[in-house]
Amino acid sequence: MSVQMQVQKVKGGRKWVWILAAAFLFSQAGCAGGNSKKTEETEIQVFIAASLHTSMTELSEMYKKEHPEVKITFNADSSGTLLAQIEEGYACDIFFSAAQRQMDKLEKDGFLKTGTLADVVNNQVVLVTRKDSTTSVKGLETLKYAESIALAGRSVPVGRYTRQALISSGILAKTGEAADITTREISEALGNAQISEQDNVSKVLTAVLEGSCEVGTTYYSDIYGYEDELNILETVSYDLTGDVTYPVARVRNEEADKAQNDAADDFLEFILSKEAKEVFESYYFDTDVE
Numbered sequence: 001m002s003v004q005m006q007v008q009k010v011k012g013g014r015k016w017v018w019i020l021a022a023a024f025l026f027s028q029a030g031c032a033g034g035n036s037k038k039t040e041e042t043e044i045q046v047f048i049a050a051s052l053h054t055s056m057t058e059l060s061e062m063y064k065k066e067h068p069e070v071k072i073t074f075n076a077d078s079s080g081t082l083l084a085q086i087e088e089g090y091a092c093d094i095f096f097s098a099a100q101r102q103m104d105k106l107e108k109d110g111f112l113k114t115g116t117l118a119d120v121v122n123n124q125v126v127l128v129t130r131k132d133s134t135t136s137v138k139g140l141e142t143l144k145y146a147e148s149i150a151l152a153g154r155s156v157p158v159g160r161y162t163r164q165a166l167i168s169s170g171i172l173a174k175t176g177e178a179a180d181i182t183t184r185e186i187s188e189a190l191g192n193a194q195i196s197e198q199d200n201v202s203k204v205l206t207a208v209l210e211g212s213c214e215v216g217t218t219y220y221s222d223i224y225g226y227e228d229e230l231n232i233l234e235t236v237s238y239d240l241t242g243d244v245t246y247p248v249a250r251v252r253n254e255e256a257d258k259a260q261n262d263a264a265d266d267f268l269e270f271i272l273s274k275e276a277k278e279v280f281e282s283y284y285f286d287t288d289v290e
Contacts, residue, residue, distance in 0.1 A: 042259045043071040044267060045091050047082045049098035049157070049246065050200040051123065051219045055283040056096070062279070063270050070263045078200035080155030086111055091255055093264035096120070096248040096271070098201075098219075099157035101179075103247045116250040118272055121285035123244045124220040125161045125236040128208055131229055135214050139234035140169055143215070144190040150207035150216030151186065151195050154179050157244075158201045162217040165240040219244075221284040245289060248272075 048056050053076040060072040075082065075092070083102040086092050087109070095112075097103050106112050127143070129135050136145040143149065143166075152159030163178040163186070172181060172189050183197045196213050198204045205222050207213040209229060223230055238244070250268055253260070270276060277287040 040259075041069055041071050042263045043073055044093045044260055044264045045073050045075065045253070046094045046096065046267070047075045047077075047086065047090075047092045047251075048096045049079045049082070050076050050202040051098055051158075051222055052076070052096055052246070053202070054224065055221075055280055055285065058283075059271065059276055059279055062275070063267060067263070067266070070267070072267065076202075078152070078156040080153075080157070081199070086251060091253055092251045093253050093256060093260065094248065094268055094271075095251050096246065097157075098123070098244075098246055099160070100243075100245060100247055101157070101160070103249060106251070107249075111251055113250040113252055116268065117247060118249070119245050119247050119289045120271065121246045121280050121287050122289055123246065123285060124238070125158060125165060125217055125241050125244065126220050126223065126232045127215060127217050127234040127236065128205075128223070128230045128232055129215045130208060130211060131231055133214060133231070135233075137215050137233055140165060140171065140236065140240075143171070144193060146190075146193055146214045148194045148196060148213045148215075149190075150198055150204045150213035151183060152201055152204050152217070153183070153197050153199060154181060156198075156200055158204070158217060158219060161236075161241040161244060164242060165236050168240040224283050246285075 056074060063072065064070065079097040079099055079102045082095065083105060086095060086106060095106065103117065107117065127139060129137065137143055151162060154160060154163065160179045163172065163181045166172040166186065167174050167178060172186065183195050187193050187195045196207055198207060201218050201222060204216045205218050208216040209226065215233065220235065223232065248268065248271055250264060280287050
């Protein structure tokens with residue numbers, strides 16, 4: 001029933017005035033409630049290695065339940081690409097790398113906040129193929145029998161780890177740093193094998209899953225969710241690759257205000273928590289790091 005209809009049914013000037021006043025106050029209260037200020041959202045930029053995307057997405061969802069005022073924006077790519085972006089001035093609050101090499105470079109050049117660097121998880125390189133593959137490849141020693149190979153570029157940690165494993169196993173001659181070895185040199189060492197160079201580990205995985213490449217080297221954690229589609233031909237020993245450790249650190253962001261810095265500090269602490277370790281382990285990462 002409208003205010004006007006109510007007024008028509010009330011006799012007496014005082015009651016008429018009271019009803020109009022009550023209706024006015026009620027409407028003003030409603031407007032004030034509709035215009036109440038919402039909690040301001042703080043956004044943090046988190047750069048992560050591509051192999052961390054699934055696990056970190058789950059962690060961000062867990063964090064948001066307790067901190068709805070924080071928006072976490074991920075930039076997922078190869079650690080080499082992310083390193084270059086940070087050096088070029090891209091706004092970044094946290095960097096979670098798939099290798100120590102990129103973190104060492106940022107620390108040396110003064111991009112990291114002192115005292116925030118920490119190792120979080122270990123991973124392992126694996127050589128994979130599709131379940132329905134008829135490949136003759138059994139491991140790195142027989143990689144030359146592959147008709148096509150998906151291999152990450154030399155600036156990508158898994159690409160560098162693969163190159164180091166090929167050197168350590170004697171397939172490639174040690175003529176310098178693993179990161180300096182080109183795809184052409186690897187192809188020649190494998191009898192001119194066809195190699196499809198990929199920008200990051202996720203693209204290596206996709207190339208094998210889609211069948212465009214017969215085999216490829218990726219991380220053990222990337223097998224998560226594809227157990228029914230992929231076969232692991234070899235889990236490459238740390239003796240061949242060296243440690244495959246993922247470090248994380250806060251990055252100096254001159255554009256960040258206090259709220260953003262506080263949120264980034266808190267999210268980094270969450271990444272290092274026992275609760276987060278359980279999530280990483282569920283995605284096949286090893287959290288037993290020194």
